[in-house]
Amino acid sequence: MKRAWYTGHSADELGSSAILVGDPERVGRIGALLQDPVFLPVKRGLATVTGTWNGKKVSIAAFGMGAPIATIVLHEFADLGIKRFVRIGTAMYFPPASGGDFLISDDALVFDGTSPAYGVPMGERVAADTSLADRLAASATAAGETPTRGLYATYDAFYRDMFGIDAKGNARAAQMRRDMAAKGVVAVDMETSALLAAGRDLGVAVATLCYGTVDALSQEKLGAEALESGELTMFKLALDAITAD
Template sequence: MTSTVQETLPISGIPRTGLPAHAIVVGDPARAAAVAGLLDDAKEVSYHREYRTFTGTWQGLPVVVSSHGVGAPGALCLFQELAEAGVTHFIRLGTAGAIRPGVGDGDLVVADAAVRDDGVTQQLIPAEYPAFAAPEAVLALQRAARAAKAPYHRGVVWTRAAFRPGFLPLPADAYERAGIAAIEMELSALYVFASTRGLLAGGALVVDGANADELVDEEATGGYDPHRAVVADGVTRGARITLDALRLLAAEDAGLPAQRTP
């Protein structure tokens, strides 16, 4: 009996081969659709569980936009399958809660590195291994943010597996004193995966809550509201910045001037 290879990958349902090399990964399937709406020739190529994937072009660059859901373990499944399908450059466009004073709602945080409190990478590689962005990605995001005249910050972020506080104390005060910029749930897994596979990754996070007390106060966390105009505007701005950063990276790889086309 002749065996056949499935044409799609089992977790995300994306094509097994042939995706563009440059990808934006987001948490929310609806956000993936919104980012895809900015592209030319956008088409949905798969939608399985929380994994919704589109392809299209941005300023002539073929790109993938794909959602990974909430939490690092499931997100890692997507990152692995995207890499298998041909993606080599990843930027996560997500949302985050601000920790560092001066980081405001709707601002963009360009993440140089991440604290590995993600609940999955500890099972893959020793805890001493760092979660770090590719410098090229950080500089491309910074350049794109400056060109857009967008409020942005650089720094280390805290990737934490649990969304709401439980019974254990959190080191939020220590991380604030250490200058951690923001908290989110998936980025360290992307950084560890990419760096251990020789891939390029960066992260751009839109702040959807600028009160560090929410990290330790369950009542305050219950008042968390990411569905505000300042956040929506920041995400739309962040999507364009992230797409421009991918274009800058592609131009750098090709040794071409990264001029925006009309």
């Protein structure tokens, strides 16, 4: 039986679609929403649960942080036959998005080091799967939400490119915010462009749904209560979208 190198899973342990999350603790929280959840053995901290939602078998897998490991999980799952992926998580947002908005990727700018290995050079755009992005938007609208769709940008060095905790980081991240605001970016994260690039290269559908939690311009963070309620909504929106016919 074929098993993936890093996650250790086989095709019969996985669903027909997958949701990719950063925080491993989210695997347990989403698993609690599923029917008949099966928590698979954890290797290298890569937690996975497979269960049923809307009558469809779906897997939720954690990758931790960053494009390299996120694409490893996607690539292994794609090699095992999964054809549809949604990456969910939190993200910095730019106007016109507001805190608590759901942010859907139409495309993403590549500033990560993984995308070029999948055929998309640094600084270029890579598109999300339109049908899957549409499903995410429809899921959000049906739940009474007004999602923001648009351009993401993805970086590797969080404390240099995205959020400063020292003088060098503050200056570099401030320049990034000015540049991305000028380009009309709605969200920045550490995975989306690489996942979209890998999806295009591997022939699988990929899109991102994030919850806007940090104002990229003011650095103001969403409160804990709003984060908790929004996270639960995000889980259900992604599950509905990825299991829709």
